[in-house]
Structures are given as C-alpha cells and as structure tokens.
Amino acid sequence: MKKFLIEGPCKVKGTVNISGSKNSALPILASTILFDKYVEIKNLPRVKDIETMLNLLRSLGSKVVISKKKNSVKIYNKKRNKTFASYSLVKTMRAGILVLGPLIAKSYKAKVSLPGGCLIGSRPVNYHLNSLRRLGMSYKISKGYIYAKAKNNLHGANINFKKISVGASEQAIIASALSKGKTLLKNIAIEPEVKDLVNFLVAGGAKMKWLGKRSLQIEGVKSLNSISYSVMSDRIETGTFLIAAALTEGNLKVKNFNPKLIQTEINLLKKVGAKIKTFSNEIIIQGPKKIINIKNLITGEYPKFPTDLQAQFMVLLCKANGRSVIYENIFENRFMHIAELRRLGAKIIIKNNRAIIEGNTKFEAAELMSSDLRASAALVLAGVASKGKTIINRIYHCLRGYEDFDKKLRNVGVRIKRVS
Ligand code: EPZ
Numbered sequence: 254m255k256k257f258l259i260e261g262p263c264k265v266k267g268t269v270n271i272s273g274s275k276n277s278a279l280p281i282l283a284s285t286i287l288f289d290k291y292v293e294i295k296n297l298p299r300v301k302d303i304e305t306m307l308n309l310l311r312s313l314g315s316k317v318v319i320s321k322k323k324n325s326v327k328i329y330n331k332k333r334n335k336t337f338a339s340y341s342l343v344k345t346m347r348a349g350i351l352v353l354g355p356l357i358a359k360s361y362k363a364k365v366s367l368p369g370g371c372l373i374g375s376r377p378v379n380y381h382l383n384s385l386r387r388l389g390m391s392y393k394i395s396k397g398y399i400y401a402k403a404k405n406n407l408h409g410a411n412i413n414f415k416k417i418s419v420g421a422s423e424q425a426i427i428a429s430a431l432s433k434g435k436t437l438l439k440n441i442a443i444e445p446e447v448k449d450l451v452n453f454l455v456a457g458g459a460k461m462k463w464l465g466k467r468s469l470q471i472e473g474v475k476s477l478n479s480i481s482y483s484v485m486s487d488r489i490e491t492g493t494f495l496i497a498a499a500l501t502e503g504n505l506k507v508k509n510f511n512p513k514l515i516q517t518e519i520n521l522l523k524k525v526g527a528k529i530k531t532f533s534n535e536i537i538i539q540g541p542k543k544i545i546n547i548k549n550l551i552t553g554e555y556p557k558f559p560t561d562l563q564a565q566f567m568v569l570l571c572k573a574n575g576r577s578v579i580y581e582n583i584f585e586n587r588f589m590h591i592a593e594l595r596r597l598g599a600k601i602i603i604k605n606n607r608a609i610i611e612g613n614t615k616f617e618a619a620e621l622m623s624s625d626l627r628a629s630a631a632l633v634l635a636g637v638a639s640k641g642k643t644i645i646n647r648i649y650h651c652l653r654g655y656e657d658f659d660k661k662l663r664n665v666g667v668r669i670k671r672v673s
Pocket of ligand 1: 347348376377380381417418421559560585627
C-alpha cells in the first residue's frame with residue numbers, strides 16, 4: 254500500500270493551480286442522468302471519487318467518454334436508465350446516493366444502496382428521503398437497499414428543510430428539475446458547490462430562481478438540453494494550500510480560484526497574522542513569523558467556516574502562540590486526526606465537540622495513519638511542518654479528493670514522495 258514520505262520542515266513557496274471541485278462535480282455528474290441528450294462536463298479533478306461516480310453512471314447505463322487528459326467527460330444517456338445502484342459502488346462514496354433523485358425523476362423507479370455511516374459521523378439520509386417523498390416518491394427500505402418508485406413524473410412541492418444539508422438540498426434540486434409544476438425549497442444549503450449545480454442545470458434549460466438567501470424556486474421542465482459546462486474550482490483545495498503557506502511562513506500564489514467565495518477563510522488567515530492580497534481569480538499569501546491563536550473557531554454551514562478545513566486549520570493553530578479552541582458543529586466524530594497530531598507532539602484536549610489546542614507545538618516527525626480525506630490532508634500539512642521524516646499510511650483517503658496532491662506540494666518546495 255502506498256504511503257507518503259515527507260522530509261520536513263519545508264517552506265511552501267511558489268505557485269499552485271487549483272483543480273476542479275470534487276464536491277461540485279459529484280452532484281453535477283449525478284444530475285446528468287436527467288438528460289436525454291449528451292452533456293460535456295469539464296474541469297473535473299482526476300481523483301478517486303470522480304472515478305467512482307463515473308463507474309456508477311456506467312453501471313446505470315450512461316455511456317461515459319473521458320478525454321485524453323482525463324479532466325473532461327462526455328456523457329450520453331438513453332430515454333430510460335438502468336435503475337440499480339449497487340452497495341459495492343455506494344459504500345465507497347456516500348455521494349452515490351445522489352443518483353436516487355434523478356433516477357426517480359426520469360425512470361420512476363430505483364433500487365439504490367443505502368449508504369452506511371462513515372468515520373466522521375453516522376451521516377443519515379433522512380432529509381434526502383423526506384424531500385423526495387414530498388415530491389411524489391414512495392419507498393421502502395429492505396436489506397440495505399432503498400426501493401423507490403413514483404407513479405409517473407414527480408410533482409412540485411413546498412419543502413422547508415429542518416436542518417441545512419448540502420446533499421439533501423442537492424438531491425431535491427436535481428429531482429425537481431423535471432417535476433410537474435412549481436417547487437419551493439426553503440432553508441437549503443448555499444455552498445458555492447450547490448450554486449454551481451443550479452447554474453449547471455439552468456444552463457441546460459432548467460427553470461430555477463433564487464428567492465432570498467436560502468430559498469430556491471423551481472418550475473419543472475419537460476427535458477433538458479445538451480450542454481458543455483465547466484465545474485468551479487475546488488474551495489477546500491484552495492484553503493488547504495493557503496493554510497500550508499501560513500503554517501510554514503511561506504509565500505504562495507494560488508491561481509484559478511475566486512477569493513470572494515472564501516471570505517471567512519481569508520479573514521481567519523489574516524487574523525492569525527498572514528498577509529493576503531486578492532485578485533479576481535488569484536490569491537497571494539505570505540505566512541506570518543508568529544502565528545496568532547484563535548479563541549473561538551466554529552465550523553458551520555456556508556458562509557461559516559467549513560468543516561472540511563477544520564482538521565487542516567487545527568494544524569496551523571497547533572503552532573500558534575497560545576491556546577485556541579475549535580468547535581466542530583457539523584459532524585459528530587470529525588476529530589480523528591487529533592490522536593495522530595498528538596503523536597507529532599501536539600497538545601490537544603477533546604471535550605465533546607470542542608478541541609482545545611495548546612499552541613507553541615514543535616512538531617517532530619513520526620509514522621502516522623490517516624482516517625479520512627481531510628484528516629489525511631491535515632497530517633500531510635503537519636508532516637510538512639515537522640522536523641524529520643514523517644510517514645503517512647493509507648494515503649488512498651487523500652487521493653479520493655486532492656488531485657496530484659504530492660506533485661503540487663513538490664512544485665512548491667515540499668520534500669514529499671510516494672513510497673510503497
Ligand atoms: C457534503 O456532505 C460534502 N460532501 C462533505 O464533504 C462536507 O463535509 C459536508 O457536505 C458539509 O459541508 C459532498 O459534497 C460530496 P450534509 P453531505 O448533508 O452532503 C446531517 C469532504 O471531505 N444530515 O450537509 O453528506 C449530517 O449527518 C466531504 O469532501 C442528516 O442528519 O453533508 C451532518 O451532520 C466529507 N440527515 C449534517 O446534516 C440527512 O439526510 C450536514 O451534512 C443529511 C444530513
């Protein structure tokens with residue numbers, strides 16, 4: 254099994270190009286099931302989760318033609334798809350559940366594996382199922398599968414989400430695109446990736462209009478038109494590289510990302526002492542000599558601080574000049590990286606959803622184990638800041654979501670390689 258070997262400490266310096274967004278591409282790819290005509294999706298990141306979603310689409314009967322560089326794809330669908338999404342595909346990537354809505358909307362039936370829990374939390378799909386039921390789907394759960402059907406076209410409904418969920422919002426948006434009549438979705442997620450999905454569907458002829466901050470009105474259309482669409486760049490990859498520069502007193506130009514989409518992260522990095530200049534599609538960061546602690550960092554739904562950068566930011570706060578506190582408010586078990594950071598010398602206490610980070614850590618290299626995607630990115634950053642040779646096991650977690658992570662890091666001065 255492949256591992257990362259990092260010889261630290263290193264300074265992160267130079268220029269990095271941000272890839273397409275995994276979490277934007279996944280729902281967009283799932284929604285291509287709605288189309289009868291072919292669609293082209295560009296700027297895809299070459300990461301494992303995208304490969305899994307393309308395999309899932311293939312298993313549902315879509316013809317998938319990947320470009321030579323593997324970062325764009327043409328997808329051809331028939332009038333009806335196959336309707337069985339297997340456990341073997343959905344268990345490896347929870348976003349697989351997003352094919353349920355479009356399958357029901359287009360083919361009126363589906364058998365989709367219920368995703369299990371995962372290390373960061375139990376992650377139920379009740380809001381997905383409730384909203385699809387409101388749109389006209391009926392279902393039963395048996396032997397780990399959702400057996401769903403609709404009499405014919407889904408119909409419009411007014412749905413007010415009790416809790417803001419990225420995936421459940423995306424599921425309802427996709428399913429309503431072809432429904433009969435008007436749908437009003439209230440209290441939905443407004444992550445840039447959700448907006449990218451709406452922009453994609455609107456480009457294909459869907460009628461969707463934002464009414465106020467968290468409400469989306471959808472008027473179902475009969476079919477969608479053939480289009481070519483480029484997914485947005487990756488917000489979390491951008492944040493991860495900015496944190497890497499801040500952590501190492503580095504100097505980095507981050508290209509191909511609109512800084513307006515990460516104002517919360519940029520303000521926090523300024524608070525810890527980084528100097529940041531922003532341009533229309535570029536960010537330049539100079540890491541501080543002394544990292545300043547943050548008393549209260551709380552993860553939340555966009556535009557609050559993203560849970561997907563919590564682990565990486567914690568590494569930065571380990572080096573701050575005093576105590577910091579992070580509250581994880583989205584997932585109940587997203588502190589798996591802490592035990593590994595302690596092995597590098599970090600002093601962190603966990604109290605329920607609160608991590609108390611002592612600061613002034615002098616990281617010293619050790620062998621580590623990554624537990625999930627963002628935790629593994631955090632361990633890589635900690636390795637970059639550690640003295641000596643850090644080995645990180647189970648890097649397949651990292652490869653699920655970061656395109657060429659080690660290559661990009663090498664290009665900006667990090668001594669990192671993949672070893673067996
Ligand atoms: C998306 O997951 C992202 N995944 C996650 O990124 C991200 O961490 C998360 O949103 C939060 O921003 C993709 O976009 C593919 P949620 P999702 O539904 O949609 C609870 C990464 O590292 N909930 O917004 O699954 C849930 O348990 C990944 O790239 C229910 O209770 O997240 C959680 O506590 C990891 N019932 C909260 O809501 C439901 O039906 C928010 O989850 C749905 C969610």
